[in-house]
Amino acid sequence: xxxxxxxxxxxxxxxxxxxxxxxxxxxxxxxxxxxxxxxxxxxxxxxxxxxxxxxxxxxxxxxxxxxxxxxxxxxxxxxxxxxxxxxxxxxxxxxxxxxxxxxxxxxxxxxxxxxxxxxxxxxxxxxxxxxxxxxxxxxxxxxxxxxxxxxxxxxxxxxxxxxxxxxxxxxxxxxxxxxxxxxxxxxxxxxxxxxxxxxxxxxxxxxxxxxxxxxxxxxxxxxxxxxxxxxxxxxxxxxxxxxxxxxxxxxxxxxxxxxxxxxxxxxxxxxxxxxxxxxxxxxxxxxxxxxxxxxxxxxxxxxxxxxxxxxxxxxxxxxxxxxxxxxxxxxxxxxxxxxxxxxxxxxxxxxxxxxxxxxxxxxxxxxxxxxxxxxxxxxxxxxxx
Numbered sequence: 001x002x003x004x005x006x007x008x009x010x011x012x013x014x015x016x017x018x019x020x021x022x023x024x025x026x027x028x029x030x031x032x033x034x035x036x037x038x039x040x041x042x043x044x045x046x047x048x049x050x051x052x053x054x055x056x057x058x059x060x061x062x063x064x065x066x067x068x069x070x071x072x073x074x075x076x077x078x079x080x081x082x083x084x085x086x087x088x089x090x091x092x093x094x095x096x097x098x099x100x101x102x103x104x105x106x107x108x109x110x111x112x113x114x115x116x117x118x119x120x121x122x123x124x125x126x127x128x129x130x131x132x133x134x135x136x137x138x139x140x141x142x143x144x145x146x147x148x149x150x151x152x153x154x155x156x157x158x159x160x161x162x163x164x165x166x167x168x169x170x171x172x173x174x175x176x177x178x179x180x181x182x183x184x185x186x187x188x189x190x191x192x193x194x195x196x197x198x199x200x201x202x203x204x205x206x207x208x209x210x211x212x213x214x215x216x217x218x219x220x221x222x223x224x225x226x227x228x229x230x231x232x233x234x235x236x237x238x239x240x241x242x243x244x245x246x247x248x249x250x251x252x253x254x255x256x257x258x259x260x261x262x263x264x265x266x267x268x269x270x271x272x273x274x275x276x277x278x279x280x281x282x283x284x285x286x287x288x289x290x291x292x293x294x295x296x297x298x299x300x301x302x303x304x305x306x307x308x309x310x311x312x313x314x315x316x317x318x319x320x321x322x323x324x325x326x327x328x329x330x331x332x333x334x335x336x337x338x339x340x341x342x343x344x345x346x347x348x349x350x351x352x353x354x355x356x357x358x359x360x361x362x363x364x365x366x367x368x369x370x371x372x373x374x375x376x377x378x379x380x381x382x383x384x385x
Contacts, residue, residue, distance in 0.1 A: 024159025099138035127367030282311030
């Protein structure tokens with residue numbers, strides 16, 4: 001492997017989604033990863049461990065996912081872009097530290113290569129059943145961002161986007177892969193570093209005596225500093241004021257939590273990423289994400305070849321959920337079909353957004369494999385009658 005001076009492995013490669021995700025993280029400037037091996041995500045950090053010495057970064061294998069999810073947050077305050085990698089059981093262990101990342105506004109990326117569950121479940125087989133966990137898994141009110149790639153190329157491209165969004169909004173960002181996308185091998189084109197848009201961390205321009213770690217200057221997202229640069233910082237999971245000091249009052253809680261929510265909610269239009277095909281004339285619209293979107297595409301193409309007015313809306317950013325866009329589609333779509341590799345999670349968000357203006361049909365799958373295109377096509381045919 002030959003990388004350019006920035007660490008980007010330029011050229012055309014045939015690699016799997018796990019390896020492509022690693023390359024995307026490196027291209028985005030990630031220089032610290034902590035993790036613990038877990039199927040089917042281990043290949044991401046195996047490649048990172050081999051690649052990171054070439055660009056002066058650090059990979060550390062820790063004793064478990066709990067340690068990994070806190071180590072990355074320490075590295076953030078040391079000035080690094082960071083990531084941890086896991087699958088469902090490990091993600092469950094990380095939940096307390098995900099809440100800590102939310103309240104301390106720690107920019108970081110959590111890669112979740114989903115597998116069948118609950119518990120140990122199906123370690124080597126796919127699912128999409130962690131979608132609600134990344135939204136609601138940790139206690140309290142917070143707004144994460146989540147992206148769902150459907151190919152190795154998107155594992156590279158969207159990983160860069162995930163890091164950019166983490167830096168822009170100072171939130172934990174979830175990269176919701178699954179076993180199939182993680183282990184499929186396809187062509188991945190990696191451009192030169194000067195053709196990749198990378199958002200750098202927004203460092204404060206203030207002098208140490210003027211800086212407050214959670215002062216936002218009206219834009220809802222505080223500037224950052226590095227530990228050791230002479231700034232006074234206090235980072236705590238307790239409700240805190242602009243200095244970062246604990247402030248245990250309802251007024252401080254209200255001000256802090258509203259800002260944590262609003263920096264995402266008030267930018268929902270900027271975080272919209274729904275890839276649509278044929279929705280302009282659709283009586284039936286299939287809504288999907290991740291690997292299921294590739295199966296759904298085949299079913300939609302078959303249905304349109306038979307003359308049916310069927311559209312497809314693929315959710316690339318799944319959180320925040322694109323409720324306004326789905327509501328707009330409900331003005332002309334009669335039936336929404338939602339296939340997903342779980343027993344009905346994101347379909348609940350579709351129902352909420354549609355608000356009774358159209359019929360919403362779940363096409364669940366418990367995981368272990370993907371839907372057959374014929375299963376989705378049969379539901380399309382039924383809905384189009």
